[in-house]
Amino acid sequence: xxxxxxxxxxxxxxxxxxxxxxxxxxxxxxxxxxxxxxxxxxxxxxxxxxxxxxxxxxxxxxxxxxxxxxxxxxxxxxxxxxxxxxxxxxxxxxxxxxxxxxxxxxxxxxxxxx
Amino acid sequence: xxxxxxxxxxxxxxxxxxxxxxxxxxxxxxxxxxxxxxxxxxxxxxxxxxxxxxxxxxxxxxxxxxxxxxxxxxxxxxxxxxxxxxxxxxxxxxxxxxxxxxxxxxxxxxxxxx
Numbered sequence: 001x002x003x004x005x006x007x008x009x010x011x012x013x014x015x016x017x018x019x020x021x022x023x024x025x026x027x028x029x030x031x032x033x034x035x036x037x038x039x040x041x042x043x044x045x046x047x048x049x050x051x052x053x054x055x056x057x058x059x060x061x062x063x064x065x066x067x068x069x070x071x072x073x074x075x076x077x078x079x080x081x082x083x084x085x086x087x088x089x090x091x092x093x094x095x096x097x098x099x100x101x102x103x104x105x106x107x108x109x110x111x112x113x114x
Numbered sequence: 115x116x117x118x119x120x121x122x123x124x125x126x127x128x129x130x131x132x133x134x135x136x137x138x139x140x141x142x143x144x145x146x147x148x149x150x151x152x153x154x155x156x157x158x159x160x161x162x163x164x165x166x167x168x169x170x171x172x173x174x175x176x177x178x179x180x181x182x183x184x185x186x187x188x189x190x191x192x193x194x195x196x197x198x199x200x201x202x203x204x205x206x207x208x209x210x211x212x213x214x215x216x217x218x219x220x221x222x223x224x225x226x227x228x
Contacts, residue, residue, distance in 0.1 A: 031214065042221060043159070043205060048214035056214045089157055093216075101147045101166075101209060103216060105159035 002026040004106035006092050012112045013082055021077045021109045023092030031095040032075045033103060034067065036060070036088040043091065049075065082113045116141055118206050118219035126225040127196045134181075135191045135222045137206030144168075145211040148182065148189045153203040153221070162204070165189065193224075201226045 005024045013019050025032050034046040047057040049067055066078045075094075079086055089110050093103040118139045127133035139148070150162040165173045165182050172180050177197075181190045189208075193200055206219040 033214070033216075035216070037157075043207075043216075043218040045215035045217070050214075058215070091159060093159075101211070102149070102161060102164055103209075104161065105151070107156065107158040110157075 004092055004094055004104055006090075006106040006109050008109060009107065010110045010112070012114065015084055015113055016081050019079050019082055019111065021079075021090050021092075021111070023075045023077070023106055024073050025075055025092065025094030026096070026104060027073070028096060029094035029104075030097040031055075031103075032067075032069070033093040033095070034077045035091045035093065035105075037091065037108075038085075038088045046077075079111075082111075084113050087111055087113045116210075116217050118208060118217055120204075120206055120219035120222050122222045123220070124223045124225070126227060127193070129196055129198060129226055129228050131196055132192060132194045133196055133224065135193075135204050135206075135224065137189045137191070137219060139187050139189065139206070139208050139217075139219075141187070141208065141210065143210045146208050147211065148180075149207045149209075149216070150178070150180070150189075150191045151205045151207060151218075152200075153205060154201070159205070163191065196226050198226050198228065200224060 007022045032049045037043045047061045048055045089108045091108045092106040095103045146167045148165045152160045163175045177194045203221045207216045
């Protein structure tokens with residue numbers, strides 16, 4: 001069964017450094033998402049992406065964040081200058097398209113900012 | 115406000131018994147989709163079951179079923195014949211049709227005892 005994959009599984013970085021989290025959505029899916037989950041808290045929506053542009057973003061997704069689909073398979077989340085409070089689990093998800101509503105999640109990347 | 119409330123932070127059940135996890139939500143929309151996701155210790159988000167709001171019939175997936183009460187905005191999950199592998203964090207979520215983001219609750223941690 002096709003799956004969403006994410007790399008790395010765990011990323012440790014110093015405050016102020018840039019990180020790029022990578023995702024490979026399910027191959028025939030058209031809609032892509034990033035969510036984050038701070039330890040012990042609920043999952044929060046960050047951004048959605050369709051047709052090579054952001055379709056919706058939350059107030060969390062400020063200028064420090066960006067997303068990109070650099071080729072036909074990868075979907076990346078970049079944090080330009082990480083803060084301590086960016087430490088969280090980041091989940092990528094994808095959805096097939098019109099008429100389908102289910103988002104399928106990847107296994108997550110645990111980001112630790114020191 | 116778009117919110118999801120899971121009033122039970124923790125639940126426990128004996129193996130082979132039945133347990134019900136509660137969820138209420140708040141939306142003024144009439145067309146939306148509801149989901150239960152499971153998050154085991156590996157922290158991957160796994161879809162358990164989904165329900166379209168326009169359908170009156172409650173969704174079932176093997177041992178998992180929902181009790182969807184649209185007027186009450188309630189969407190509880192029933193797990194029958196509980197197994198040790200059901201132990202996880204369970205998140206209730208919804209998305210409004212033609213929007214992109216999932217709104218999650220704070221989760222219920224389910225323990226299963228042998």
